[in-house]
Amino acid sequence: MSLSTTIKTLQDIMRKDAGVDGDAQRIGQLGWLLFFKIYSDLELEAQIEDPGYVSPIPAGLHWGEWADQDVLGKDAPTGDALLDLVENQLFAAFKNLDLDTLSGKTRDRGALLRGVFEDAFNYMKNGTLLRQVINKLNNDIDFNQSKTRHLFGDIYEQILKDLQGAGNAGEFYTPRAATQFAVEMVNPQLGETILDPACGTGGFLAHAYEHLKAQAKTPDDLDLAKDSVHGVEKKSLPHLLCVTNMMIHGIEVPTNVRHDNTLARPLRDYGKKDQVDVIVTNPPFGGMEEDGIESNFPSEFRTRETADLFLVLVMELLKDGGRAAVVLPDGTLFGDGIKARIKEKLLRECDLHTIVRLPKGVFAPYTSIKTNILFFTKGKPTKEIWYYEHPYPEGYKSYSKTKPMRIEEFEPEKAWWGTRAASEAAWHVPVEDVVADSFNLDISNPALAPENLAPPQEALNVHSQAVAKVADHVETLREILASTGPQAHTLVQNLHLVVKAPGGLDLLRGLILDLAVEGRLLPSSGTPSSDLVAEMRSTKESLVAQGIVRPPRKFVGEPLEGHSYPPNWTATHLGDVALILMGNSPPGSSYNDTGEGVPLINGPVEFSSGPFGETVKTKFTTAPKHMCKEGDLLVCVRGATTGRTNIAAFDACIGRGVALVRGWSAQPFINLFMWKVGEKLLAAGKGTTFPSISYDDLAGLRIGVPPHDDQEALVERVHELVSLCRAIELGTEETERTGAGYARSAVADYASLRSD
Numbered sequence: 001m002s003l004s005t006t007i008k009t010l011q012d013i014m015r016k017d018a019g020v021d022g023d024a025q026r027i028g029q030l031g032w033l034l035f036f037k038i039y040s041d042l043e044l045e046a047q048i049e050d051p052g053y054v055s056p057i058p059a060g061l062h063w064g065e066w067a068d069q070d071v072l073g074k075d076a077p078t079g080d081a082l083l084d085l086v087e088n089q090l091f092a093a094f095k096n097l098d099l100d101t102l103s104g105k106t107r108d109r110g111a112l113l114r115g116v117f118e119d120a121f122n123y124m125k126n127g128t129l130l131r132q133v134i135n136k137l138n139n140d141i142d143f144n145q146s147k148t149r150h151l152f153g154d155i156y157e158q159i160l161k162d163l164q165g166a167g168n169a170g171e172f173y174t175p176r177a178a179t180q181f182a183v184e185m186v187n188p189q190l191g192e193t194i195l196d197p198a199c200g201t202g203g204f205l206a207h208a209y210e211h212l213k214a215q216a217k218t219p220d221d222l223d224l225a226k227d228s229v230h231g232v233e234k235k236s237l238p239h240l241l242c243v244t245n246m247m248i249h250g251i252e253v254p255t256n257v258r259h260d261n262t263l264a265r266p267l268r269d270y271g272k273k274d275q276v277d278v279i280v281t282n283p284p285f286g287g288m289e290e291d292g293i294e295s296n297f298p299s300e301f302r303t304r305e306t307a308d309l310f311l312v313l314v315m316e317l318l319k320d321g322g323r324a325a326v327v328l329p330d331g332t333l334f335g336d337g338i339k340a341r342i343k344e345k346l347l348r349e350c351d352l353h354t355i356v357r358l359p360k361g362v363f364a365p366y367t368s369i370k371t372n373i374l375f376f377t378k379g380k381p382t383k384e385i386w387y388y389e390h391p392y393p394e395g396y397k398s399y400s401k402t403k404p405m406r407i408e409e410f411e412p413e414k415a416w417w418g419t420r421a422a423s424e425a426a427w428h429v430p431v432e433d434v435v436a437d438s439f440n441l442d443i444s445n446p447a448l449a450p451e452n453l454a455p456p457q458e459a460l461n462v463h464s465q466a467v468a469k470v471a472d473h474v475e476t477l478r479e480i481l482a483s484t485g486p487q488a489h490t491l492v493q494n495l496h497l498v499v500k501a502p503g504g505l506d507l508l509r510g511l512i513l514d515l516a517v518e519g520r521l522l523p524s525s526g527t528p529s530s531d532l533v534a535e536m537r538s539t540k541e542s543l544v545a546q547g548i549v550r551p552p553r554k555f556v557g558e559p560l561e562g563h564s565y566p567p568n569w570t571a572t573h574l575g576d577v578a579l580i581l582m583g584n585s586p587p588g589s590s591y592n593d594t595g596e597g598v599p600l601i602n603g604p605v606e607f608s609s610g611p612f613g614e615t616v617k618t619k620f621t622t623a624p625k626h627m628c629k630e631g632d633l634l635v636c637v638r639g640a641t642t643g644r645t646n647i648a649a650f651d652a653c654i655g656r657g658v659a660l661v662r663g664w665s666a667q668p669f670i671n672l673f674m675w676k677v678g679e680k681l682l683a684a685g686k687g688t689t690f691p692s693i694s695y696d697d698l699a700g701l702r703i704g705v706p707p708h709d710d711q712e713a714l715v716e717r718v719h720e721l722v723s724l725c726r727a728i729e730l731g732t733e734e735t736e737r738t739g740a741g742y743a744r745s746a747v748a749d750y751a752s753l754r755s756d
Contacts, residue, residue, distance in 0.1 A: 006140040013132050019125030028237045029133075032120040035244045036063060037137050039113065042252050046105065056102055056110030058093050066090075067134045079127040086122050086130070108253050115259055116243055119236030174282040174327065175362060175399075179203040181410040182280050182325035182373055183211050185354075185417060190215040190225060192277035195317065197262040198310060199231030202242035204280040205257070206249045213250070226251045230276070234261040263309050266296040267316055275319040282327035283310030285369070301345075303338045311342055315349060320379035324350075330370045331733060334442035343439040347431055350376040355441065356388045356413060361398035362405060369730060386420055386428045388413055389445050442737075459745040463738040470731035474499055477508075477724050480717075484520050500732075505725045512721045513676040519566040519704055522714055526707025528568040533705050536577040536666060543579065565704035575699020578663040578670055661698070669711045672718060673703055 010030055014020045020029055040063035046053050055062065066085055069076040077085050094117035102110045124130045183204060188194050194208045212225035229251065233239040239259040246254035285307035294302040294309065301312050307328055314324055332339055333355075346352055354375040362371055376382075390413065392398070399405055416426060424447045434441060454462075478495045491498060498504045515521040565571055574580070663670035706714060 006136060010133055010136055013129055013136070014124065017124045017126045017129045020123045024237065025123045028121065028240070029123045031237065031240045031244065032116070032122075033133065033137060034141075035116055035240060035247075037067075037141060038244060038247050039109075040064070041142065042247065043109070046109075046252070050105070054106050056097060056106050056113060061090050061093055068138055069131070069135050070138065076131070077127075078131040082127040082131055083122075083125070091117060091120070091122065105253070108255055112243065112253055112255050115255075116240055119259065120240060173201055174203050175405045176203055176207070177405040177407040177409065178327065178358070178362065178373065179280070179282075180207045180407050181356075181413070182327070182375075183207040184414070185375060186278055186280060186323050186325045188212060188228075188278045190221060190228070192228065194229050194278045194280065195276040196231045196281045197279065197313060197317065198281050198283040199233045199242055199257065200238045200282070202231060202245040202257070204282070205229050205231045205242070206245055208278070208280060209246070209249055209251060227256070229256060231257040232260050232262045233257070234259075261293075262313060263293050263296065263306070267298065267313065270313075270316050272319075275317055275322065277319055277322050279314050279318060279322070279324040279326070281310065281314065281325075283307050285329045285331075285371075300341050301338060305339075307332060308339060308342055311346065315346060315378065318350075318378040322378045324374075324376055324378070326374045326376075327371055328374055329730075330372065330442060330737075331730060332441075333372060334440055334737065336438060336440075340439040343441060344435075346376065347382040347434065347439070350378045350382065351380050352376040352382045352385055354386050354388065356390055358390050359392050359398075361400075369734070382431045384428050384430050385434065385441070386426065387443065387445070388416065388426045391425065454741075454745055456742065456746045456749050459738075459742040463735065463742045466731065466735045466738045470728055470735055471496070473724055473728045473731060477721065477728070480721060484515055499725075499728050505729060509722055509725055512718055512725075513672070516714055516718050517673050517676050517704065519569050519706060522710065522717055524566040524568050524706060524710050526568065526709030529570045529705045529707045532666065532708050533570040533572055533577055536663065536705075540577065540579065566706075569704045569706050571702070571704050573699060574661070574670070574673075574701040574703050575695075577666065577703070577705060578661050580661055580695060580698050666705055666708070666711065668715045669706060670703070672715055673701075677701055 007030075011026050014026045014029055020026055043055055043057075047055075060066070064071060066072070066077055066082075094113050097110050097114040099107055099110055099114065122130075124133070184207075188208055188211055190212050194205075194212075196202075196204045196208075199205055209225060209229045212228060213222065216222040216225050229246075231242060233242055236259065239257070243254050243257050246257060283306055285305075294304055297309060297312060301308070303309065311326060311328065311332070314326055318324055332343075352374060356373040356375070358371045358373065360370050363369070390409070393406075393409055396403060412425070416423075420426075420428070422428065425445075427446050429443050434443070474496050477499075478492055481495070482492045485492075498508065512521070661670065661674060
């Protein structure tokens, strides 16, 4: 049976499991299983090459000790026994692997194992079906067979392409033709350090390594190539897929691929030791970073648009003479305000020598926004910019799964690269023209000058398509809102007017949050949350009894007034079900009362274990109760930013003016709730110079806790709708641009008639 058939069979089995919901979860489930299977196969190689090698995997949890039914026979666990082993033994052991007891290669492999499993999740709830998946993997995939290994790269590529149909997960996949072309044009050399600071599933890194590997002539050269490729990915699923991708391509222990958010570190903290020779990346665009991230950047560049922040970061991380290829949307090219200031910095500090303009559909169906590959070198200002318009292949009107972008399409660009001759596809612009036009880089092909503009009907068709896409987004939003209330409501009937009104989309975002925290956004079908809330209260009481947190005050047990929640939600107060720790004022701490975002203390850190799991201390404090861990919510409770919230993406310490909120198993929903009540917190603040939020203000917030089964779906729906609002914003920008294009074409056409 072919490997592609094997993968399809595995996904079909998972579709029968009630715990696996949607393509993204199926890919996540398949991801950790494939990773551990390949990891185990590569361990066999390591043991052959080095008889003294010791595996970091605890006894009884090696793949062959529980997964290989051919060897274990009737002793192979299945059903509930298999689920118990996977969830309560395997995951627990790997997530908590003690690296301090390991050394050398064993420690490196252990760090890789723990890093991957820290955020992996077993979605399958049927142990019998899980056994079928594992048996299929064992029977059909042996990564130590050279034939299988050769073919598996192509099959894994198909798995990654499937991400494009898996909701927002598609943002992590860049067509491999584009990544290969970008890497070839940047041309990294053996001995140079290559970085992708938003590496997704690792497409750029895989091609960068293959490019370096082709230059290697000795085993030491090959080791140098493996050590030269670095990546960082914020989200757990693409990080898992990226690590596996690197292993498939020959980097057996890809510890240089970190699970982190490069934007979460203040820009001023990056120094020369962090700078690299080459950066190739496609940062997420059309998305927004969480509150507080923008405060890590200078005030003139502060924005929550992810792609803009990454462009600033890339400039900072390049050495003088360093080269970059960055995929960015059209909005970056023509945007003004902060975008213009970022482009000014780019043109002054770097030589933006080439922009390859890609056609629509490259990232479909994730987004239809047109994109560009910007090539630049740091260390000298831009004098002129060459543009190359990449066309569709002959006979194509767009790309699709059956008609993907191919590397052969870039042969004209490669042939042109060294000559830089103007043509119908290529043109150049002096930097003075860009500066005079307020740093607008969205410069049309002069081959389409007024006398050669597209015919008015063609330009009108392009504009009509852009308008239709926005209308589709609005209709999708209308259908979802109609499902939450009377379809005849004036908002639903006239949504097309609301989204066009100044501030209309911001008001809709607020409405979405209202509906979510009031239990009106999705039908509630989960098990009633009374037991969940009771468990949360019990945990809180235990911490109170230990003297770790303050006892709840007058809020606990008081009847709640106002909104009526769904019957299987539980009405309570935040202080009754969440841990709330107020920040102190450690000596020597630094913060910014008037800056944007959440003040965090910086300094040397040491990790320790405590009642909240692994925590981190800094030189400024030793109180474990003032520590936060990944996933906790930090709330600014003092200063001009009162009410702003931030989900910590890294270990940090609470300083003056900050409170920590942790809701245990209801954390995702509590984070959503805190996002909503920012203005309410601000109104409750007291003080003359700066309003401050007290413990009672936070603890007294009324909250309805949904069933555990509903929480993820609710949070995902909010993100879906907020992303839809963003898509409407971007689509509206595109309609304005295409409308202007039609106007120019129509006016030029009419003028030519008059002259005749």
